[in-house]
Structures are given as structure tokens and as C-alpha cells.
Amino acid sequence: MATVRLSFSPAPVHVRTARLVGVAVARRAGVREDLLDEVRLAIGEACTRAVALHRQYHVPDPVLVEMDDAGSYTVRVIDRAPIEASIGLAALDADQLANESLNEDDLTTGVGFALLAGFVEDLQVRPVVEGVGTEVRMVWPVGR
Amino acid sequence: MELSLATRTVGEHTVLEVGGEVDVYTAPRLRERLLELIDGGARQVVVDLGRVDFLDSTGLGVLVGALKRLRTAGGSFALVCDKEPLLKIFRITALDQVFPLHPTVDAAVGADSTGSGA
Numbered sequence: 001m002a003t004v005r006l007s008f009s010p011a012p013v014h015v016r017t018a019r020l021v022g023v024a025v026a027r028r029a030g031v032r033e034d035l036l037d038e039v040r041l042a043i044g045e046a047c048t049r050a051v052a053l054h055r056q057y058h059v060p061d062p063v064l065v066e067m068d069d070a071g072s073y074t075v076r077v078i079d080r081a082p083i084e085a086s087i088g089l090a091a092l093d094a095d096q097l098a099n100e101s102l103n104e105d106d107l108t109t110g111v112g113f114a115l116l117a118g119f120v121e122d123l124q125v126r127p128v129v130e131g132v133g134t135e136v137r138m139v140w141p142v143g144r
Numbered sequence: 145m146e147l148s149l150a151t152r153t154v155g156e157h158t159v160l161e162v163g164g165e166v167d168v169y170t171a172p173r174l175r176e177r178l179l180e181l182i183d184g185g186a187r188q189v190v191v192d193l194g195r196v197d198f199l200d201s202t203g204l205g206v207l208v209g210a211l212k213r214l215r216t217a218g219g220s221f222a223l224v225c226d227k228e229p230l231l232k233i234f235r236i237t238a239l240d241q242v243f244p245l246h247p248t249v250d251a252a253v254g255a256d257s258t259g260s261g262a
Contacts, residue, residue, distance in 0.1 A: 012169040019167075019198075037229050044200050048168040108205030111237045115201055118236035 003029070003069050007062035010054030018065050019044045022075055029069030030142035038119040039073075039140060045112045046077035046136040052109075053081035053134075073140045080133040146170070148195070149177050157253050158186040163195030166203030174203065178210040187219030190252045199230055204239060211243065222252040 004025050008014035022043035023036055031039060043065070050063040064078040102110070116123060122139035147170035148163035158181055166174055181189060191207065193199065211221040225231060226247040234240040246252035 012167075015168050016165065040198070041200065041233070044167060044198075048200060048202060051168065104205045104209045107208055108201045111204050111239070112201035114237045115233065 004067040006065040006067075008065075010051045010059065010061075010063050012048075012051055015044055015047045015051060018047045018063075022065065022067060025067040025069065026073050026140065029067075029073045031073050031140050032143045035140055039075075042116055042120045042138055043075055043077070045116050046075075046138065049109070049112055049136070050077055050079035050081075053079050057081045069142065071142075073142050075138045077136045077138075078128055078133055080131070082132060083127050083134060147173055149174065151177075151181065154190070154249060154253050155257075157188045157190050157256065159190045159192055159249055159253075161192045161195065163197075165198040166196055166206075167198060167200045168202040171200075171202040171206045175206040175209065178206065179213075182210065182213055182217065182219075187214065187217060188256060189214060189219065190222050190224060190249060190256070192224040192249055193230060194224060194226070196225075196227075196230065199233060201237075204233070204237060208239070208242065220256050222246060222256055224249050224252050 004021065006018060006021055008018060019040050023040045026036060026039045047063060047065065053059070054061070054063065059080050061080040064076075066076045066078070068074045116136070116138075120138045120140075124135075124137040126135055126137070127133070128135050146164050147166060148161075150161045152159050152161070160177065160181065162174065164170070178189070178191075189210065191210075207223065214221045222244040224246050225234070231240070231245070234243065234245060244252070244255065246255060
């Protein structure tokens with residue numbers, strides 16, 4: 001069972017709350033201080049992505065964030081958008097990101113995923129086990 | 145911390161000082177202000193990120209949008225940033241190859257005046 005569970009309606013204003021809670025639990029779990037900025041950014045990006053998908057597909061369900069400190073610090077951000085929406089997230093490489101012909105939405109999505117992949121060593125994006133949606137799972141070591 | 149935006153003029157440059165958190169919630173306000181400045185005739189724009197303590201992909205998207213708009217209009221766009229956590233974000237996303245990044249406003253204005261700005 002998760003140490004802390006947070007669910008929020010898919011609105012941009014709540015992403016900050018998720019970041020704050022995620023970092024507070026990380027600190028409590030014993031994640032190294034110098035990793036906390038990266039934890040904050042990664043949780044923010046995963047939640048931003050989930051909110052964007054819910055809004056794009058008019059999914060009113062809440063976004064779920066589960067934080068677990070058993071052994072390591074694991075954060076799962078779960079959306080309920082159609083799976084096909086999540087495919088291709090990792091498609092942009094550094095050269096494409098720097099390509100100025102890319103539109104702002106696509107660039108933001110690509111940059112968001114570049115940040116997740118760049119800051120989270122242990123990152124998985126996979127379909128949820130039950131129902132519709134995707135889980136972004138991020139793991140950080142704890143220094144206890 | 146909430147987003148703060150303040151504009152000042154340095155020579156022919158318009159400097160937008162940004163502070164606080166630039167994220168999916170606040171980035172639309174940054175976009176709006178940059179559009180106001182550009183639509184109002186600003187052509188040499190420097191965005192000072194010195195007091196920004198959080199910047200996400202949405203904020204980066206807004207900055208790229210402003211850069212492209214200014215280039216199309218024949219203007220220039222540069223960023224001021226000397227904080228390592230933010231610089232790392234630019235490196236990881238390869239956007240350090242897209243934006244002229246300077247440690248101070250003076251450096252940004254000076255570089256632009258000598259023709260090495262975007």
C-alpha cells in the first residue's frame with residue numbers, strides 16, 4: 001500500500017500541490033537533498049502530462065499520485081486517458097527538440113519527456129493494469 | 145512562490161524579469177506578457193530568469209514560442225540565467241543550443257549589441 005496517495009481533478013492549478021506533497025514525502029523518506037529539485041521537476045512533469053491528456057480527451061476523472069517509501073522512493077502518476085494518446089511520447093530526440101519548426105504543444109510534450117528521462121534514472125511508462133490509462137513510475141534511492 | 149513579472153528598459157532592450165514558479169498553471173501569464181511586449185513593438189527582448197525557482201516544460205515551450213515570434217519579426221531574444229539547476233534543464237532538453245544564454249543582463253545586452261544574439 002502506498003505511503004501517501006493524492007488524487008486531484010485534472011486542472012493545472014493542482015500540479016503545484018502534487019509537486020509540494022511529492023517533495024515533502026521524498027524528504028521524509030530519506031531521498032538525498034541534492035535530488036529533491038529533480039524529484040520536484042519530475043513529479044511536476046508527470047502530473048502536467050497527465051492533466052494535459054485528461055483535458056485533451058475530456059476525461060473528468062482525477063489524476064492519481066501514489067508515493068511509496070518502502071525500500072526506495074517510488075512515485076506513480078496514473079492518468080485515465082486512452083492508451084494510444086501515450087504512445088510516441090519518447091519519440092523526440094535532442095535534435096528534434098531543438099528544431100524550431102516544431103509547434104509549441106509538441107515541443108512542450110517532447111521537452112517534458114526529455115526532462116523525465118533526463119532526471120529519472122529509473123523510469124517506466126506503461127499501461128495501467130486495470131481499465132484505461134497510463135502509469136508513469138519513477139524510483140529514487142533513499143539514503144538511510 | 146507565485147509568478148512575478150516586471151518589465152524594464154535597458155538601452156534599446158526590453159528586459160522582462162521573471163520570478164517564482166513557471167509551470168503549467170502560471171506559464172499562460174508569461175506567454176500573455178511576452179505577446180503584449182512583442183505586439184507592442186518590442187524587438188530586442190531579454191528574459192531574466194534570475195529569480196525563477198521552478199521552470200517546467202510548459203515554461204520552456206512559452207520561451208521557445210517567443211524566440212520564434214521575435215525571429216520572424218526580425219528581432220532578438222536572449223535569456224539570463226546563472227543557476228545551475230536551471231542550466232541543467234536547458235542542457236538536458238538541448239535547448240541550450242537554441243537560446244542565447246547569458247549570466248547577467250549586461251552580458252545579454254552586450255552580446256546582442258555586438259550581433260551575436262538570436
